[in-house]
Amino acid sequence: xxxxxxxxxxxxxxxxxxxxxxxxxxxxxxxxxxxxxxxxxxxxxxxxxxxxxxxxxxxxxxxxxxxxxxxxxxxxxxxxxxxxxxxxxxxxxxxxxxxxxxxxxxxxxxxxxxxxxxxxxxxxxxxxxxxxxxxxxxxxxxxxxxxxxxxxxxxxxxxxxxxxxxxx
Amino acid sequence: xxxxxxxxxxxxxxxxxxxxxxxxxxxxxxxxxxxxxxxxxxxxxxxxxxxxxxxxxxxxxxxxxxxxxxxxxxxxxxxxxxxxxxxxxxxxxxxxxxxxxxxxxxxxxxxxxxxxxxxxxxxxxxxxxxxxxxxxxxxxxxxxxxxxxxxxxxxxxxxxxxxxxxxx
DNA sequence: TCGGAATATCTTGACATCAAGAGAAATCGA
DNA sequence: TCGATTTCTCTTGATGTCAAGATATTCCGA
Numbered sequence: 001x002x003x004x005x006x007x008x009x010x011x012x013x014x015x016x017x018x019x020x021x022x023x024x025x026x027x028x029x030x031x032x033x034x035x036x037x038x039x040x041x042x043x044x045x046x047x048x049x050x051x052x053x054x055x056x057x058x059x060x061x062x063x064x065x066x067x068x069x070x071x072x073x074x075x076x077x078x079x080x081x082x083x084x085x086x087x088x089x090x091x092x093x094x095x096x097x098x099x100x101x102x103x104x105x106x107x108x109x110x111x112x113x114x115x116x117x118x119x120x121x122x123x124x125x126x127x128x129x130x131x132x133x134x135x136x137x138x139x140x141x142x143x144x145x146x147x148x149x150x151x152x153x154x155x156x157x158x159x160x161x162x163x164x165x166x167x168x
Numbered sequence: 169x170x171x172x173x174x175x176x177x178x179x180x181x182x183x184x185x186x187x188x189x190x191x192x193x194x195x196x197x198x199x200x201x202x203x204x205x206x207x208x209x210x211x212x213x214x215x216x217x218x219x220x221x222x223x224x225x226x227x228x229x230x231x232x233x234x235x236x237x238x239x240x241x242x243x244x245x246x247x248x249x250x251x252x253x254x255x256x257x258x259x260x261x262x263x264x265x266x267x268x269x270x271x272x273x274x275x276x277x278x279x280x281x282x283x284x285x286x287x288x289x290x291x292x293x294x295x296x297x298x299x300x301x302x303x304x305x306x307x308x309x310x311x312x313x314x315x316x317x318x319x320x321x322x323x324x325x326x327x328x329x330x331x332x333x334x335x336x
Numbered sequence: 337t338c339g340g341a342a343t344a345t346c347t348t349g350a351c352a353t354c355a356a357g358a359g360a361a362a363t364c365g366a
Numbered sequence: 367t368c369g370a371t372t373t374c375t376c377t378t379g380a381t382g383t384c385a386a387g388a389t390a391t392t393c394c395g396a
Contacts, residue, residue, distance in 0.1 A: 007328055007329065007332050008332070008335075009328050009331040009332045009334075009335040010331065010334070010335040011328070011331065012328070014237065017237040017238070017239070018237050020237075020239065021236065021237050021239055022298075022301070025301075025302070025305060026305070026309075027305070028309070028312070028320065029304075029305055029308035029309050029311075029312060030305070030308075031320075031324045032308075032312065032320060032323055032324055032327065033211060033308050033311075035324070035327040035328065035330075035331055036204065036207055036208055036211065036327065037208055037211065037212070038254070038331060038334075039204055039208075039327060039330055039331050039334070040204055040205055040207075040208030040209075041254045042254075042331075042334040043201060043204065043205065044205070045254075059382075059383095068189065069182065069185040069186050069188075069189050070185070071185070071188065071189055077344080077345090078344075078345065078346090079343085079344060079345075086206070086209050086210075086213075087383075087384090088383075088384055088385075089344080089345065089346075090345095090346075090347075090348085090383075090384065090385080090386090091382075091383050091384070092345090093345070093346055093347080094346095094382070094383080095382090098382095110344095113343095113344080113391075113392075114390080114391060114392085115343070115344045115345070115389095115390060115391040115392070116343095116344055116345075116391090117344085117345075130190075133190070133193075134193070136197075137193060137194070137195070137197055137198070140197035140198075140200075140201050141194075141196070141197050143197075143201075143330060143333070144196070144197060144200065144330075146329050146330070146332070146333070147326065147329060147330070151326060151329070152196065152199075152200060154322060154326060155200055155323070155326040155327075156199045156200055156203070158315065158319060158322065158323040158326070159200065159203040159204065159207060159323075160175055160177050160179070160180070160203065161175065161314050161315060161319070162207055162311060162312075162314070162315070163177040163178065163179065163203055163206060163207050163210075164175050164176070164177045164314070165311070165314070166177075166178070166206075166207070166210040167176075167177040167178040227352075227353095245374080245375090246374080246375065246376090247373085247374060247375080255353075255354090256353075256354055256355075257374080257375065257376075258353075258354065258355080258356095258375095258376075258377075258378085259352075259353055259354070260375090260376095261375070261376050261377080262352070262353080262376095263352090266352095278374095281361075281362075281373090281374080282360085282361060282362085283359095283360060283361045283362070283373070283374045283375070284361090284373090284374060284375075285374090285375075337396100338395100338396090339394100339395095339396095340393100340394090340395095340396105341392105341393085341394085341395100342391105342392080342393070342394095343390100343391080343392070343393085344389100344390085344391080344392095345388105345389085345390090345391105346387105346388080346389080346390105347386100347387085347388070347389095348385100348386090348387085348388095349384105349385095349386095350383105350384090350385090351382105351383085351384085352381105352382095352383085352384100353380105353381085353382085353383095354379105354380085354381085354382100355378100355379095355380090355381105356377100356378090356379095357376105357377085357378085358375105358376085358377075358378095359374100359375090359376085359377100360373100360374085360375090360376105361372105361373085361374080361375105362371105362372080362373070362374095363370100363371080363372070363373085364369105364370090364371080364372090365368105365369095365370090365371100366367100366368090366369095366370105
């Protein structure tokens, strides 16, 4: 049966308050989307802690991880990187500048398109992102403690259903 | 049976790439937390669109909504507001400044504590947040189209389990 | 082949956020 | 009652992000 009937989170308070003030509205979406956005906020903060041991920040990990999982030779264009990380082009220019000045990536001319460049992970960048990824996984695993394997699969499936419309 | 076996989202690509590069790691957490964080990012962007009709931005809604659901007389301290919205005190000072200059809230001295102030929703602020909230609910409801009522309840329950540890 | 439209990246200026700390008032133990 | 600690809000300076636009190159239809 589980403990659903005794568990109470911050969104229960929030939606109860809304229900009191606006009993005329259907607050269904609040139950899901407020939890999603608050969870994401809490997890961002926890992620920052997890990365502090590896000496990088979350935005750095996002870029390095995209390059890392692209596989050898760990190269992607800035355009591809910004689509993977959902930021604007100005932001990505700035991120690559800072990562390059730290020696974690380097810019190369794209041999196939003279407008373009390629961003490549350096050996230093690869070691950094590998260590950060392991720390992140370890931290995240703790947050899944309260969920059985079945529940984790269910949650994955439900989140995928929500995400599909956004995945072009 | 549903369509789980044919649905594929952007995180399926991402985790497949990781599995290829790091077959030594247990990537379970990625399936859930990457989806949470990417969903949250997409939803933030959608929220911005939903609010543009009401003439406010997401950060303004967050503050106005906290005051609105507090109920008459729609007053909270800055400290309470920053705990509800998970931002720092400097951010909240800045937010209240800008909302006050737009006439949506006003600052009052706290009669019970001379260090403190109270932030109160103006009638204009109340009308604004009520209209924005209805627009938000309408937009969010569309994203839930792909989930049955049962699935929405399941998702709510699973998200609550993840959120409880963060809800002090 | 040529010109317009699309694409790729970078630049600029404004702005929201944060971390750290300052100042004022309240609280609590001795 | 007094002093130390805590609480509450605001200030400051640095920084990351965005929107809009500039520049260079490629693509594509006529």
